[in-house]
Amino acid sequence: MDVERxxxxxxxxxxxxSRRIGPAVGLEHLYFKLETxxxxxxxxxxxxxxxxxxxxxxxxxxxxxxxxGNAGSALAAYSAAAGLECEVAVFIGAPxxxxxxxxxxxxxxWRIEGFGADPEISRATFKCLxxxxxxxxxxxxxxxxxxxxVGMAGVEVIGHExxxxxxxxxxxxxxxxxxxxxxxxxxxxYRGLKTALEGKExxxxxxxxxxxxxxxxTIAGPLREGSSLxxxxxxxxxxxxxxxxxxxxxxxxxxxxxxxxxxxYLVADDYIFExxxxxxxEEGIFCEPAAAVSLAGVLRAVAQGEIAADETVxxxxxxxxxxxxxxxxxMLADTNCxxxxxxxxxxxxx
Numbered sequence: 272m273d274v275e276r277x278x279x280x281x282x283x284x285x286x287x288x289s290r291r292i293g294p295a296v297g298l299e300h301l302y303f304k305l306e307t308x309x310x311x312x313x314x315x316x317x318x319x320x321x322x323x324x325x326x327x328x329x330x331x332x333x334x335x336x337x338x339x340g341n342a343g344s345a346l347a348a349y350s351a352a353a354g355l356e357c358e359v360a361v362f363i364g365a366p367x368x369x370x371x372x373x374x375x376x377x378x379x380x381w382r383i384e385g386f387g388a389d390p391e392i393s394r395a396t397f398k399c400l401x402x403x404x405x406x407x408x409x410x411x412x413x414x415x416x417x418x419x420x421v422g423m424a425g426v427e428v429i430g431h432e433x434x435x436x437x438x439x440x441x442x443x444x445x446x447x448x449x450x451x452x453x454x455x456x457x458x459x460x461y462r463g464l465k466t467a468l469e470g471k472e473x474x475x476x477x478x479x480x481x482x483x484x485x486x487x488x489t490i491a492g493p494l495r496e497g498s499s500l501x502x503x504x505x506x507x508x509x510x511x512x513x514x515x516x517x518x519x520x521x522x523x524x525x526x527x528x529x530x531x532x533x534x535x536y537l538v539a540d541d542y543i544f545e546x547x548x549x550x551x552x553e554e555g556i557f558c559e560p561a562a563a564v565s566l567a568g569v570l571r572a573v574a575q576g577e578i579a580a581d582e583t584v585x586x587x588x589x590x591x592x593x594x595x596x597x598x599x600x601x602m603l604a605d606t607n608c609x610x611x612x613x614x615x616x617x618x619x620x621x
Contacts, residue, residue, distance in 0.1 A: 277320070277323060277324050277327060277349075277352075277353060278320055279310040279311075279316065279320070279348065279349060279352060280310055281309050281310055281316035281317050281319075281320050281425075282309070282317060282320075282428055282432070283432065284304060284305050284306050284307075284308050284309060284314075284432070285304075285305045285308065286302050286303070286304050286305070286432075286433065286436040286437070286585070287302065287303050287305060288300070288301070288302050288303075288440075289301040289302065289303065289554060290553075290554060291553040291554060292549060292550070292553050292554060292566070292570075293584075295553075296570060296573045296574075297573065297580040298569075298573065298578070298580060298582075298584060299580070299581070300442060300581070300582065300583040300584065301569065301584045301586070302437070302440075302583070302584065302585045302586070303554070303556060303566075303585075303586050303588050304429065304432075304433065304585055304586065304587050304588060305556065305588050306429075306562075306587060306588060306589050306590065307556070307557070307558055307562070307588055307589075307590060307591040307592075309345075310345075310348065311341075311344045311345045311348045311372065312341075312344070312590055312591035312593060312594055313341035313344070313345065313589055313590035313591065313594070314341075314426060314429065314456065314587070314589050314590070315341040315342045315344070315345035315346075315414060315590075316345045316348075316349070317425040317426045317428060317429070318342065318345065318414045318419075318422045318423060318425050318426050319342070319345035319346045319348070319349040319412075319422070319425075320349060320425055321421060321422045321423075321424055321425025321426075322334075322346065322349075322410075322412045322419060322421065322422035322425070323346070323349040323350065323353050323355070325410075325421050325422070326353075326355065326410050326412075327353060329410070331355075331408060331409060331410045332355055332356060332408045332409075333355065333356045333357075333358070333406070333408050333409040333410070334346050334350045334355055334356065334357040334358065334409070334410065334412050335358050335400060335403050335404040335409050335410065335411050335412065336357070336358070336359050336360070336400075336411070336412045336413060337359065337360040337361070337362070337386070337396065337397070337400055337413060338359055338360075338361055338362065338365070338369075338373075338414075339361070339362040339364075339365050339369075339387060339452065339511060339512045339513070339514055339515065340361070340362075340365045340366055340369030340370075340511055340512055340594060341369065341512055341589075341590050341594065342412075342413075342414045343359040343361060343365075343369065343373045343378065343380070344369055344372040344373050344376070344594075346359070346378075346412055347359065347372070347373040347376035347377065347378035348372075348376045350376070350377075350378070351376045351377050356379075357373075357376070357377070357378040357379070358378065358379045358380075358381075358403070359373055359378050359379070359380045359381070360381045360383055360386065360396060360400055361373075361380055361381065361382050361383070361386070362383075362386050362387025362388070362514055362515075363382065363383065363384055363385060363386050363387055363388055363514075364387065364388065364509070364511060364514050365382070365387075365511060366511040366559075366594060366595040366596065366597060366598070367596060367597070368593065368594050368595060368596045369511070369594050369595070370382075372594070383396055387506060387514045387515060387516060388505065388506045388507075388514060388516055389505065389516065390503040390504070390505070390516045390517055393516050393517050394517065397413075397517075400413075414426075414453075414455050415453050415454075415455045415519045415520050416455055416458060416459075416520050416523070417519055417520060423455055423458070423459050424459075426455070426456060426459035426460075426463075427459045427460070427462045427463035427466070428463060429459065429460050429463055429587070430459070430460045430461070430462065430463020430464035430465070430466065430467055431463050431466065431467045433447070433460075433463075433464065433467075433585060434464065434467040434468060435467075437583065437585070442583045443474055443475065443477075443583065444464075444477040444583050444584075444585055445475075445477055445478065445578075445579075445582035445583045445584065446477055446478050446479075446480060446533075446569075446572075446578055446582060446583070446584045446585070447460060447464070447477050447478075447479045447480070447584075447585045447587070448479075448480045448482060448565045448566075448568050448569050448572075448584065448585070448586050448587070449479065449480070449481060449482065449565055449587050450482050450483070450513060450561055450562070450564035450565050450568075450587070450589060451481045451482065451483050451489075451490050451491065451513070451521075451524060452483075452487065452512060452513040452514065452515035452519075452561075453515045453517070453518075453519030453520055453521070454481070454489075454490055454501070454519060454520035454521045454523070454524035455519065455520045456587065456589065457479060457481055457520075457524050457527075457528070458520050458523055458524055458527060460479065460587070461479050461527045461531070464476070464477065464479075476531055477531065477585075478531050478532040478533040478534075479527060479528050479531045479533040480528065480533040480534055480535070480536060480568060480572065481494055481524055481525075481528050481533065481534075481535045481536070482535075482536045482537075482538060482564050482565055482567065482568030482571075483513065483535070483536075483537055483538075483564070484508035484510045484513055484537070484538060484539070484540055484543060484564065485508070485537040485538060485539050485540070486506060486507035486508030486509070486510075486540060487504065487506045487507075487508045487510075487513050487514060487515060487516070488504055488537055489501050489502060489503060489504050489515065489516070489517070489518060489521050490518075490521040490524050490525060490535065491535030491536055491537050492535060492537055493521075493525060493535070494524075494525045494528055494529065494533075494534060494535030495534055495535040495536070495537075498525070499522070499525060499526070499529075500521075500522055500525065501518045501521025501522050501524065501525055502518065502521075503516055503517050503518055504516055508540055509540050509560075510540055510543055510560045510561050510564065511559065511560065511561060511594075511595055511598075512559065512560075512561035512589075512590065513561050513564065534572075534577065536567075536568035536571050536572060538564060538567040538568060538571060540560075542567055543560050543563050543564055543567050544560060544563075544598070544601060544602070546563040546564075546566050546567040546570065547559070547560050547562075547563035547592070547598065547602065548602045549566075550562075550563055550566065550588075551592070551602070556588060557591065557592035557593070558588050558589075558590060558591060558592050559589075559590045559591060559592050559594045559595045559598060560595060560598050561589060561590060562587075562588045562589040562590045562591075562592075563588075565586040565587050565588070565589075566586050566588075569584055569586055
C-alpha cells in the first residue's frame with residue numbers, strides 16, 4: 272500500500288450558492304460548502320485520511336479515539352480500508368445511526384455515561400484514552416489540534432478549496448461561519464485560508480464566526496462577551512456532534528475570530544432544527560442538525576445587522592442528515608407516507 276496516497280476520495284467538496292434562503296433575507300451571495308458528500312458523510316474524513324496516513328507511515332496498527340459520532344465513523348471506515356483496528360469511546364447522546372455506522376465498519380465502540388456532557392467525567396475519560404493510545408502499536412486520534420495537529424492539517428484543505436472555488440465565482444470571501452464543539456474545524460479553516468491567501472494582493476481576510484448551540488456555550492458566548500478564554504460547561508444541547516463540554520481548541524478559536532473581526536453566536540436547539548428543515552425543503556440540502564448550526568448563526572447575524580446584504584458569506588455544512596435518525600423523525604413528525612390502493616392513486620392523479 273502506498274501510504275503517501277491512501278485515500279477514500281475525501282475532499283474537493285462542492286460550494287453551492289443559496290437559491291432561496293439567502294435571497295429571502297437579502298443575501299445574494301450566500302454559499303454552502305457541502306462536506307456531506309465526503310465518503311462517510313462528514314468533513315471528518317479529511318481528518319481521518321491524514322491521521323491514518325501518518326499511522327501507516329509509523330507502522331501503527333490500532334486507532335484509539337473518542338467521538339460524538341462523525342470522527343468515530345470516519346476513523347472506523349479508514350481503519351477498515353487500511354486494515355487497522357479501531358476503538359472508539361463515544362460521547363453520551365451520540366446519534367444511534369452514527370454508532371451503527373462505526374459498528375458496520377468493524378470498530379469496537381464504548382458508550383460512557385456522562386462522557387461529553389460532564390466536564391469531570393470527560394477529563395477522566397480523556398486521561399484513560401491517552402493511556403490506551405500510548406501503547407507501542409496504537410495512536411490516539413482526536414480531531415483537535417490539542418491532540419492531533421497532523422490529522423487536523425487534513426481539514427485545513429477546506430480553506431484552500433474555498434479560496435479557489437470563490438475565485439471561480441469572481442468573489443472574495445467576506446465571512447466564513449462555522450459551527451463549533453471543541454473548535455477544531457473553525458481553527459483548521461482559518462489556518463487553511465491563511466496559507467491560501469498568503470501573498471495575495473488586495474485580498475481582505477474574511478471574518479470568521481463561531482456558532483454554538485446555547486446548551487454548549489464554551490466558545491461563542493465568551494467570544495461575544497469580550498473574554499479571551501473559552502470555558503467548560505455542562506452540555507445540555509440535543510444537537511449531536513456539538514456536545515463538547517470541555518474547552519479543547521476554544522482559547523485559540525476566540526483569538527482567531529477576534530483577530531479576523533468575527534463574532535460568536537448562540538442559537539437555541541429548536542431554531543437549529545427549524546433551520547435544518549429549511550435547508551432540506553428550500554435548498555435541497557439534507558444535513559444533520561450540527562450542520563445547520565452555521566446557517567442558524569448567519570440568519571441571526573443578518574437579523575442583528577452584523578452581515579451586510581452585498582457581502583459574500585460561506586457556511587460550512589458539515590455532515591449528512593442520514594447520520595441522525597432522531598433528527599429525521601423530528602423533522603417529519605407531521606408528515607406521513609401512507610400505503611394506498613392503485614385505484615385511490617388513480618383518483619388522486621386525475
